Amino acid sequence: MILLNDIELLRGGRHLLNGANLRVHPGQKMGLVGANGSGKSSLFLLLQHALHADRGDMSYPQDWRIAIVEQETPNFNQSVLEHTIDGNAEYRQLEDTRESAELEGGEALAHWHHDFEAIDGYSTPSRAARLLAGLGFDEPAQARPVASFSGGWRMRVNLARALLQPSELLLLDEPTNHLDLDAIVWLERWLNRYQGTMLVISHDREFLDNVVSGIAHIERHEINTYQGDYSSFERQRGEQLMQQQSIYEKQQVQRAHLQKFIDRFQYQATKARQAQSRIKALEKLQAVAPVYASNGYSFEFFEPAALSSPLISFDRVKAGYGDTLILDQIALNLQPGSRIGLLGRNGAGKSTLIKLLAGILEPVAGNIEQGRNLCVGYFDQQQLEALDLKATPLLHIQRLAPKHTEQELRDFLGRFGFAGERAKALVGPLSGGEKTRLALALLVWQKPNLLLLDEPTNHLDVDMREALVIALQEFSGAVVVVSHDRHLLRTVVDELYLVQNRKVAPFSGDLDDYQRLQLEGFAEDQSSVLSQEAEPTQTGGGRVDRQARKRLEAEFRQRTRAQRKQIQELEQAIATHQEELNQLAARLTEPALYENPREGEVSALTKSHGEAKTNLDELETQWLELSDDLDKQNLEFELELS
Secondary structure (H helix, E strand, C coil): CEEEEEEEEEECCEEEEEEEEEEECCCCEEEEEECCCCCHHHHHHHHCCCCCCCEEEEECCCCCCEEECCCCCCCCCCEHHHHHHCCCHHHHHHHHHHHHHHHHCHHHHHHHHHHHHHCCHHHHHHHHHHHHHHCCCCHHHHHCEHHHCCHHHHHHHHHHHHHHCCCCEEEEECCCCCCCHHHHHHHHHHHHHCCCEEEEECCCHHHHHHHCCEEEEEECCEEEEEECCHHHHHHHHHHHHHHHHHHHHHHHHHHHHHHHHHHHHCCCHHHHHHHHHHHHHHHHCCCCCCCCCCCCCCCCCCCCCCCCCCCEEEEEEEEEECCEEEEEEEEEEECCCCEEEEECCCCCCHHHHHHHHHCCCCCCEEEEEECCCCCEEEECCHHHHCCCCCCCHHHHHHHHCCCCCHHHHHHHHHCCCCCHHHHHCCCCCCCHHHHHHHHHHHHHHCCCCEEEEECCCCCCCHHHHHHHHHHHHHCCCEEEEECCCHHHHHHHCCEEEEEECCEEEEECCCHHHHHHHHHCCCCHHHHHCCCHHHCCCCCCCCCCCHHHHHHHHHHHHHHCHHHHHHHHHHHHHHHHHHHHHHHHHHHHCCCHHHHCCCCCHHHHHHHHHHHHHHHHHHHHHHHHHHHHHHHHHHHHHHHHHC
16 A cells, blocks of 8 residues: 655745655545645655655555656657557567567577566557547557647657556546547546556546545645545535634634733733643644635626627538638527537547637638627637746736736736736746636636637636636626536536537537447437437428438438448457467467477467467457447438438
């Protein structure tokens, strides 16, 4: 187990941890939470022995292998797949010794096969490919060099490397920051199957609810642990705070009573002894910090100066880049008060739609009508890159509001965490969360009536996310948001739209339905949750009755029957070949094979193993291609009905 006892950790002369204790049992999955700067990432460094405690003891089994997500990715020309496989050092080491083991033969080769089988070496490349596919890299992307991807996508490669690496302890620091919702759903499923011990830092409460069974909360330099998921932690924490507030109020009354006696009788000879007794009692009275209802962030969007109805409308709009068409025949009508969340796989066109709405991208065809009073507030991660790194938060807001007093602007910035001297700190050294808060403050100041938010919660802590949710709930304009933060989507948006296959269509299910579709690979039952607009339609573009729909579904099943049968046959063949491969691998690891080898037997078995592996890979590739094609046909069929 992981055991921290009376840990003191100083950074820059400031206490991060002081008298901290933590116990994590083998196989436990625990979320690590706390305010920004409280010491979460430093605790990870301590577990990696990259930092050393100033006092106290930290221990876990010496033979534990630790997997971490590297924060930097070199500008490699190596392919994404090969760079991911490199994360499994044991696999690469055995690969490097294969030739010498084959030359030596006998017991050395038997040991090599045994060791290779023990680390699942034969399946490592295919497991790496599946990991990358789950994180959004299709087969062509896996073959591209790492250097051709942006920083966010390289972080996905680093995550895949960490997950592929054999480990007893997995440390994940904000693993969802660079993932879209589809990839997060896949990651949750993978982590639930992970057999080792896991510590994860995350501000995504729903992600934590789905993957952890305990919470370690860093507060006031200590670590307090709670059983259950994040929602359970919030309930327990709330009850503690209410009790703490009650104790604090009682202590204040007791303190006032003692202090009143001391002030009155401290210098009277007849009462001096009693006064000294009260002073000692006051000193021994344990201090309990008061509870404040505010989390430090409290803001609201200004009332828009004017509203138009509609704010913006699309009629048969097409959009793309160069010769590549991304969106086709889009119809959209945004009214004041609209609350729309965009769903869809990465690259489907969600950000393209946002840019169309923002006027950053011109349509290829179709018509976009903007309301007379339209005022767009647009946020994406590039807004952070556009900040003046040599300016201060105060200067940024002064450039937007030169006629306002400094105190007015300071008061406004304070709601976003830039109180006091923080308002005059240079932007360059600020953290990602601080820069995001500043970008949001600048957006709020401009009084938009249409908010376009593309992953606004990246880098934001839980408190700021909650403040943003509350502000959006009260906003009187329209909101269109792309976010992997399901708590924000559940509490802010009223309508979900699916961006898929160049189309943008209403999605009548909820987020749970969408997640289920992702896990089932857009299976046949998706028809129950795709847009209710698709429920019974008639052939000329309007509604048809249920009988007609059933007939069309029966015809579709008939058209795809042969393909479904082929998929089933491939699944049976894969199972047979996997069993054959397992038998050959077991035969190659038997020492007796190498003690009195018959001529050519080892070579023949090795050749058979290689051929079986190649055949299995080919069958799996065929199965994936056919399954993907069937999934696409299913989705296209449902969209046609809509």
